Each structure stands twice: as C-alpha cells, then as structure tokens.
Amino acid sequence: MAINNSENLMIPDIILDSLPIKFYVINLKERKIIKTNDPTVSIGQESCFLSIFNCKDSCQPEKGTCFCELLNDRKEFQNVVESGPRLKRRYYKADVKRIDENHSLATFTEITQIMTSEKEIKINNQRLKRAENLVTFGSWEIDLRTNMLYATDGAYKIYGMKKKELLLTDVRDIPLPEYQKMIETALSELIAKKKPYNIRFKIRRQSDGEIRFIHSVAEYREDKKLVFGIIRDTTEFERYQNALNDSLTDLKMAQTIAKLGNWKYDPETNTHSISGQIRDIFGGREILGSINIADFENFAGKDNYRLLKGLIYRAINSGVGFQEQFHIKLENGTKKWIELICQPDQKKQTSGYALRGVIKDITDSKNIEIELRNSNNLFRTLIQNMPDAMYMKDIEARKIIANEEDIRNCGLEHEEQVLGKTDFDIYPVEVAQKFYEDDMKVLKKGLHIMNREEELPGNPRKWILTSKIPLKDENGNITGLVGVGHDITHRKKMIEELKAAKLKAEESDRLKSLFLANMSHEIRTPLNGILGFTNLICSNSVEPEQFSMYGKIIESCGMRLTTLIDDIIDISLIQSNQLRLSFSWFNVHDLLKELYTFYRNVKQDHLTNVDFRFSNLSELESSRFYSDRQRIYQVLRNLLDNAIKFTHEGFIEYGCYSSGKDELTFYVEDTGIGIEKSKQQIIFENFRQVEEGLSRNYEGAGLGLSIVSGIVKQLGGKVKLKSKACGGTVFYITIPVAVEETGVVPPDTEQDDWGEPVQMNSEVNEIVSIEDDPASIAYLKSVTKSLGYSFNNFTDPARGIEYIKQRKPGLVFMDVRLPGISGLEATRILKSEFPDLPIVIQTACAMKEDQVNAMNSGCDAYLTKPLSLELLEETVAKYLGGNNSKRTS
Numbered sequence: 030m031a032i033n034n035s036e037n038l039m040i041p042d043i044i045l046d047s048l049p050i051k052f053y054v055i056n057l058k059e060r061k062i063i064k065t066n067d068p069t070v071s072i073g074q075e076s077c078f079l080s081i082f083n084c085k086d087s088c089q090p091e092k093g094t095c096f097c098e099l100l101n102d103r104k105e106f107q108n109v110v111e112s113g114p115r116l117k118r119r120y121y122k123a124d125v126k127r128i129d130e131n132h133s134l135a136t137f138t139e140i141t142q143i144m145t146s147e148k149e150i151k152i153n154n155q156r157l158k159r160a161e162n163l164v165t166f167g168s169w170e171i172d173l174r175t176n177m178l179y180a181t182d183g184a185y186k187i188y189g190m191k192k193k194e195l196l197l198t199d200v201r202d203i204p205l206p207e208y209q210k211m212i213e214t215a216l217s218e219l220i221a222k223k224k225p226y227n228i229r230f231k232i233r234r235q236s237d238g239e240i241r242f243i244h245s246v247a248e249y250r251e252d253k254k255l256v257f258g259i260i261r262d263t264t265e266f267e268r269y270q271n272a273l274n275d276s277l278t279d280l281k282m283a284q285t286i287a288k289l290g291n292w293k294y295d296p297e298t299n300t301h302s303i304s305g306q307i308r309d310i311f312g313g314r315e316i317l318g319s320i321n322i323a324d325f326e327n328f329a330g331k332d333n334y335r336l337l338k339g340l341i342y343r344a345i346n347s348g349v350g351f352q353e354q355f356h357i358k359l360e361n362g363t364k365k366w367i368e369l370i371c372q373p374d375q376k377k378q379t380s381g382y383a384l385r386g387v388i389k390d391i392t393d394s395k396n397i398e399i400e401l402r403n404s405n406n407l408f409r410t411l412i413q414n415m416p417d418a419m420y421m422k423d424i425e426a427r428k429i430i431a432n433e434e435d436i437r438n439c440g441l442e443h444e445e446q447v448l449g450k451t452d453f454d455i456y457p458v459e460v461a462q463k464f465y466e467d468d469m470k471v472l473k474k475g476l477h478i479m480n481r482e483e484e485l486p487g488n489p490r491k492w493i494l495t496s497k498i499p500l501k502d503e504n505g506n507i508t509g510l511v512g513v514g515h516d517i518t519h520r521k522k523m524i525e526e527l528k529a530a531k532l533k534a535e536e537s538d539r540l541k542s543l544f545l546a547n548m549s550h551e552i553r554t555p556l557n558g559i560l561g562f563t564n565l566i567c568s569n570s571v572e573p574e575q576f577s578m579y580g581k582i583i584e585s586c587g588m589r590l591t592t593l594i595d596d597i598i599d600i601s602l603i604q605s606n607q608l609r610l611s612f613s614w615f616n617v618h619d620l621l622k623e624l625y626t627f628y629r630n631v632k633q634d635h636l637t638n639v640d641f642r643f644s645n646l647s648e649l650e651s652s653r654f655y656s657d658r659q660r661i662y663q664v665l666r667n668l669l670d671n672a673i674k675f676t677h678e679g680f681i682e683y684g685c686y687s688s689g690k691d692e693l694t695f696y697v698e699d700t701g702i703g704i705e706k707s708k709q710q711i712i713f714e715n716f717r718q719v720e721e722g723l724s725r726n727y728e729g730a731g732l733g734l735s736i737v738s739g740i741v742k743q744l745g746g747k748v749k750l751k752s753k754a755c756g757g758t759v760f761y762i763t764i765p766v767a768v769e770e771t772g773v774v775p776p777d778t779e780q781d782d783w784g785e786p787v788q789m790n791s792e793v794n795e796i797v798s799i800e801d802d803p804a805s806i807a808y809l810k811s812v813t814k815s816l817g818y819s820f821n822n823f824t825d826p827a828r829g830i831e832y833i834k835q836r837k838p839g840l841v842f843m844d845v846r847l848p849g850i851s852g853l854e855a856t857r858i859l860k861s862e863f864p865d866l867p868i869v870i871q872t873a874c875a876m877k878e879d880q881v882n883a884m885n886s887g888c889d890a891y892l893t894k895p896l897s898l899e900l901l902e903e904t905v906a907k908y909l910g911g912n913n914s915k916r917t918s
Contacts, residue, residue: 050136052067053070053136053137055133105127108122108125109121109144119141121141122137122138167183167186169184173220180195189236189239203232204243205233219248226245226246226248227246228244230243241262245258281306284306290303290304290307290388291304291386293384294385312359328357329355333355345381346381352370355368366390367388367390369387370387413432415434417516418493419512419514420514429449464483467481467497471510472499480495480496482521491518492516492517492518495514497513552590555587555589555590555593556590587895614655615658616654620662628641639680654767655766661764667733668683672701680700693763696761697760698758698760699757699759703754737760737762741762746762746764796809796821796838797821797823797838798842799822799830799842799855800842801844808896810822812898812901816905825849837863840867840869843888852870854886856883869889870888871892871893871896
C-alpha cells in the first residue's frame with residue numbers, strides 16, 4: 030500500500046505500510062492529515078477525520094473537546110466514535126497516540142457489529158426483565174458438571190434472594206418440606222428422560238417468609254449437561270382460583286339452602302343449561318328442555334303455561350325481562366310456589382336475545398307471606414276498629430301503619446297520605462319538632478313515653494293521651510315504635526269546664542257572701558228606722574207634733590225596704606224567665622215628665638248642686654207608642670237613681686229619641702264619677718258593683734243594672750254604655766216599639782181597667798179577712814173601718830170558711846200561707862159554692878208561679894204585700910162600689 034509523505038516522520042514507511050488497519054498521521058498544530066493508508070483521504074487537504082465520519086465537524090469530539098486537543102495533556106487514549114445517521118450508524122474503536130510534539134497517530138477499527146449486538150443483548154435483557162416483572166416469572170439453569178445454579182433477576186425476586194452464584198444445595202430448603210422430595214424426583218426423571226419436568230409447589234420466600242405458589246417447567250440439554258427452566262409465581266392465580274372454587278361451592282350450597290337454581294337459554298343454538306338445584310325443585314324433572322317448555326303445563330296448568338310461554342317469547346324478541354310467581358303441583362302431589370326470574374342479555378343475536386335467570390322455591394316464604402297477610406288482615410281489622418288512634422313508625426320515624434282514627438288525627442282522609450311520611454310532612458314544624466324529639470327518645474334511647482297529653486293542631490282543638498313504646502326484633506334491637514293516642518278532648522273540656530265552674534262557684538260564693546252581707550245591711554238599715562221610730566211612738570214620750578215627722582221616716586224606710594224586696598223578686602223573675610210584661614199604648618213625653626216631677630219632689634235634696642233636666646221631645650208629645658210602660662218606667666228609675674247617687678255636681682240629663690223605624694232610644698247621661706273600662710261589664714251581673722266589700726262608699730244591693738239589662742232583654746232591646754273614670758256616664762236603652770196609627774189597635778192589647786164592680790147578694794157591707802199575721806190584721810181593720818165597712822178576721826181558715834158561708838160578706842181578703850189549710854184551697858172551696866163572691870188574695874209570695882197558682886184557685890185579684898193604702902182603697906171601691914170609698918172620720 031502506498032503511503033503519502035508530506036512530512037518526514039520518525040516512523041518508517043514499512044511499519045506504517047504493514048499495519049492491517051487504516052491509520053492517519055495528524056499535524057496537531059494545523060490539524061491536517063499528513064500521512065494515511067486510506068486512499069479516500071487527500072493528504073494535507075482534509076482536516077482531522079472529516080472524511081472518515083462524513084460530518085461537519087473536523088473530528089469527533091469527546092465531551093465537546095476535539096481529539097487533537099485531548100493530546101495536549103496526555104500521550105494516548107482510546108475511545109468509541111460513531112458515524113452516520115441513527116438507522117445506519119457505524120461504530121469505530123479509536124486508538125490515538127502522540128508520536129512527537131507536533132504529530133499524533135490515529136487508528137480506527139470498525140466495531141459496528143459488536144456494538145449493535147451488545148445493544149440488542151442489553152435491550153433484550155431489559156425487555157426480559159420487564160416481562161419477568163410484569164408476569165412474575167424468571168428463568169434458571171443448572172450446570173450438572175459444577176452443580177451450580179444460575180438465575181435471572183425475576184427468579185431471584187420470586188425466591189426473595191439476592192443475586193449471586195448458588196450451589197444447588199443452597200436452594201433445596203426454599204420449597205416447603207413436603208415438596209422437596211417431589212422436586213428432586215421430577216428433576217431425576219427429567220434427566221433420565223422418563224417424564225417431563227412440569228410441577229407445582231409452594232415455597233417460603235426468604236425475604237419476608239411469605240408462602241408463595243410456584244409453577245415450574247424445564248428441559249434437559251444432554252450435550253451441555255445443562256438443565257434450563259422457568260418458574261412462575263402463580264400465587265395470585267391460585268388464590269383467585271381457590272376463591273372462585275370456594276365461591277362456586279358457596280354458591281352451590283347457597284342455592285341448595287335457598288332452594289334456588291340458575292338457567293340459561295341460547296336462541297341461536299336452541300340450547301339451555303340448568304343447575305342441579307332446578308332439577309331438585311321440580312322433583313328431578315327438567316322444564317326447560319326446549320323453548321316449548323311443555324312440561325310446565327303439567328305442573329302449573331294451562332293458564333300459567335300460556336303466561337310463561339308468552340313472557341319467554343317476549344323476552345327473546347324484545348329483550349324485556351320478567352319476574353313471576355307460579356303455584357305448581359309435582360307428580361308426587363307436592364304443591365309448591367316458585368318464582369321465575371328472567372334477565373335477557375344486552376346484545377341481541379340473530380335469533381333474538383339470550384336469556385339468563387333463576388328459579389327459586391318460595392313455598393316456605395309464600396306460605397309465611399300468606400299467613401302473614403292473613404295475620405296482617407286480622408291485625409289491620411283489629412286496629413282499624415279500635416276507638417283509639419294506633420300507628421307504627423320505622424327507625425327513621427316514618428309511619429308504616431296507621432288506622433283510620435290516626436289518619437283523622439293527622440287531619441287527612443286517606444292512608445296513602447300518611448304512610449311513608451314523617452310528622453314534618455304532616456304537621457306544622459313547631460308541632461312536628463316536639464313529636465320528633467319524643468320519637469327519638471323512644472327510637473334512640475329505648476325510653477317509654479306513657480300517657481302524655483298532647484294538643485293536635487286544627488280547629489276545633491283536639492287533645493289526645495299519647496303512649497309510645499319501642500318495637501324490637503328478636504335480638505333486642507330497636508326497629509321502630511308503636512304509638513297509641515286516646516282522644517281526651519271531651520275529658521279535657523270537662524276538666525276545663527270544671528275548673529271554670531269551680532272558679533265561677535268560688536266567685537259566686539264570694540259574691541254570695543258579699544250579697545248576703547250587703548242584703549243584711551240593706552234590709553237592716555230601713556228596719557232600724559222603722560223599728561226605732563215605732564218604738565219611740567209606742568213609748569208615749571213623743572210630742573204630738575213629732576208624729577207626722579216620725580211617720581214620714583217610717584214610711585220612707587218602708588218604701589226603701591219595699592223597693593229592695595221588689596228588686597229581689599224582679600231579678601228572680603228575670604233569671605227564671607218568668608218576668609211578666611204588660612204592653613199598652615202610652616205617651617213617652619208624659620212618661621218622661623212624670624219622672625221629672627217625681628224626682629224634683631222626692632230627690633230635691635240630692636239635686637241641689639245638679640242641673641236635672643230632660644230633653645225636649647216636642648215632636649213626640651202627641652205620639653203614642655206600644656210597649657210595657659211600667660217596665661220602661663222601672664228601667665229609667667233605676668238608671669236615674671244611679672245617676673243621682675253617683676253625681677254630686679254638674680248635670681243629669683235623660684230623654685228619648687227615635688233611632689230608627691219602630692225603635693226608640695232612651696238615654697240617661699250624668700257627669701258623675703264614671704266607671705272604669707275594666708268594670709263596665711261586671712256592673713250588669715247580678716249582685717255586682719264597681720265597689721264591693723265593707724269599705725264601699727255607696728249603698729245599694731247591686732241589682733239595679735242587672736234588672737235594667739234583664740228587662741231590656743225581655744223587651745227585645747239592648748243596652749249600651751259609654752263611660753270613663755271621673756268622666757261621667759251615658760246609658761243608651763234601645764227598645765222596639767209600635768207607633769200608633771189612626772183606627773188601628775193591636776190585637777194583643779191588654780186592658781188595664783178594673784171592669785164593672787161585682788154586686789153581691791149580701792145584706793151587710795162587711796169585709797172578712799182570713800189572715801194570721803197580727804200586723805196585717807190590724808192594718809186591714811184600720812183601713813176598712815176608715816172606709817166605713819164592718820170588718821171581721823179569722824186566723825183559723827176552717828172557722829173563717831164557715832162564717833163566710835153563713836154571712837156571705839161583700840168582700841174577702843185571703844192570705845196564702847195559713848195554718849191547717851192554705852189560702853188557695855180555702856179560695857177553691859168558697860168559689861165552688863159562691864162563684865160570685867169577690868175573693869182577693871193578698872200575700873207576701875210574689876213570684877210569678879205564686880200568681881199563676883193564685884189565679885188558678887179562682888180568686889178575683891192578686892195583690893202582693895206590702896199593700897199601700899191607695900191600693901187597698903181602690904180594691905175595696907172596685908168590688909164594693911164607690912159609695913163607701915171615702916174614709917170615715
């Protein structure tokens with residue numbers, strides 16, 4: 030080979046020419062090739078190794094430094110350089126030596142095949158390592174000449190060992206003892222070519238002591254006395270397989286216990302499979318032998334057969350599953366209930382959907398269900414007919430049972446409105462919260478709530494007596510609660526009424542005590558005047574000129590006592606609804622004027638500082654109205670008495686005005702002490718006054734306004750009050766009246782005249798009385814004597830009757846309460862024989878019933894004590910004529 034010489038070098042050409050590889054002599058300063066045996070390189074023109082590596086750089090750098098520069102601080106070095114693109118890359122081993130100060134010698138040996146092989150081996154080893162890691166396997170080999178074992182990383186990892194060369198004896202203890210002999214036997218049989226090496230065993234991994242499942246296969250290479258094998262860790266697979274086997278065993282056992290079997294049908298092949306449990310359910314017979322399932326008709330009858338056949342065909346064609354229960358009868362006569370469930374596959378085949386399902390023997394549960402249904406029907410019948418509300422709630426306080434009474438308590442009508450609901454769905458939040466807290470005490474703590482009174486929302490109010498107890502299962506766990514609600518609304522109302530009645534009775538008792546004390550005072554006060562001045566008159570120490578004054582005082586006290594008695598009688602008649610009304614035509618103006626005259630004459634002393642007046646009713650002066658004049662007069666008297674009593678200065682005004690068609694309103698207004706708002710209602714109650722007790726400032730029985738209210742109510746009117754403390758008072762009395770029209774007289778008008786005097790066939794003008802009260806006898810005797818009539822009295826009714834029968838007097842006064850025989854019976858006796866004999870009953874019995882009884886006895890008139898002189902004179906004149914009606918001196 031020719032050598033190009035551009036410089037003299039110390040290297041002989043023969044030496045360079047004898048080199049078997051290409052060489053290059055480089056001028057380090059100029060970085061030019063000055064000698065080479067490479068015919069492709071031009072000496073002195075190409076720099077470094079540009080031609081060799083076909084790259085832009087002048088030479089292959091090492092860590093960014095040119096080879097030429099690397100020789101500055103070293104004499105020689107070796108390196109591997111690359112050339113060409115990635116897919117055609119070539120590799121060279123470069124040896125560079127410094128020849129002298131300015132020159133170096135480089136030789137390059139191509140090692141592309143060696144480098145490529147090494148890389149492929151490295152990559153394959155990495156792939157093998159990753160594969161071993163992924164599938165948990167490894168490889169091993171045994172050199173029978175040295176008894177050494179070599180293994181891959183995967184094998185070492187499976188055994189839990191560090192990588193090293195091992196003697197065969199080092200790994201004999203890794204398999205569990207019970208597998209060691211089996212492994213040695215299998216290895217011996219492999220070498221002897223008796224049996225392939227394919228075994229499964231367990232090891233105890235050295236790294237952590239865990240038991241692992243191993244599967245190993247191997248082959249024997251006789252030429253090299255080498256056994257090569259692989260091992261695979263099948264622990265997870267074995268565990269999954271064991272779990273699957275256990276699951277299948279458990280499933281089979283569960284199906285047997287549950288009397289449940291599975292089945293599958295493929296319409297493509299018209300084949301089916303069933304588990305053994307289904308055969309057991311049907312007594313060893315198959316009912317899914319074909320799609321016709323004809324045998325099912327023998328078990329369940331035609332109707333059920335048609336139903337099942339239709340369901341199956343629909344499931345095949347449309348993919349709609351079903352769940353149906355059937356009652357069947359086996360060939361041996363056994364009756365069963367089965368449940369057949371079908372679930373088609375999601376993907377439809379050419380011939381339809383494949384079917385999967387189960388058949389379950391539900392005889393026991395169905396019988397229990399039927400029995401439970403019957404029991405529930407009985408239970409439901411019982412609770413629905415209970416008079417009390419009854420319900421059950423689950424652990425979440427939702428109602429699961431409710432009878433009709435409980436539904437009504439919820440304010441609902443239908444069961445579905447209650448079931449599954451909590452109290453928050455039924456009642457207002459504040460009520461539901463209270464009920465929920467009680468429920469939680471029962472459900473969470475197991476407490477019993479007994480006989481708790483609860484008010485239910487709604488109108489009218491309803492009260493129930495609630496009891497709640499926990500509902501427990503056989504293990505004692507609370508699963509819900511049972512509640513009972515007893516309606517105590519009536520009892521609650523009775524208790525409230527009793528409380529109110531008690532308070533009313535206590536108040537009545539208090540008022541009764543006050544009333545009795547007040548009555549005692551009101552009665553004893555005028556009696557004191559009557560008895561006191563009577564004693565003075567009877568003492569013969571009174572001057573004649575004082576008789577008149579004393580008599581007036583006694584008369585005033587008597588009138589006061591009479592007024593009190595009349596008020597008591599009136600209030601009694603009002604309370605018993607026996608107040609007698611007497612309607613007549615009267616002039617309102619005359620009535621008001623009469624009151625004015627009376628009070629100006631009688632109450633002048635009380636009106637000294639008061640302007641007493643009544644309103645001018647000129648437009649009503651000639652009008653006449655139809656009502657009870659006397660009762661209206663009584664009402665106004667009571668109101669005026671009150672006004673005079675409580676008014677010390679200012680004015681008192683009363684009057685009347687028309688407040689509507691056929692309606693009059695009377696009013697009494699004063700500037701007195703007034704009435705507090707809180708007391709304005711009680712003053713119309715019986716025996717009530719604004720001031721009560723012994724320290725009151727004003728006298729009176731407290732009956733006046735009660736009588737006013739009662740009379741006005743009887744007249745069909747109403748009372749209105751306006752007043753304030755220290756601000757005066759106005760009473761308004763509105764009464765319906767009829768207005769007189771010319772020529773019209775109401776048909777129910779009562780005539781008040783006495784009629785014509787009754788004439789008696791008597792020879793003497795004699796008056797006889799049957800009376801046992803000495804004072805009353807003396808009074809009658811004095812009056813009749815002063816009128817010029819003879820008078821006889823009998824305290825014994827029998828003697829009086831005999832005398833009257835013999836004498837036939839002109840008039841008889843008859844008392845009611847008499848010894849031996851009542852005045853009513855005596856009147857009946859006399860009237861039966863002498864019907865024209867005038868008999869006037871005069872008595873202290875003043876009730877309406879007393880008057881009715883008196884008139885029923887046949888008497889001609891009924892007078893109540895005390896009898897005024899004027900009334901006696903009018904009565905005598907009525908029945909004995911007017912000739913003797915004047916008093917005799």
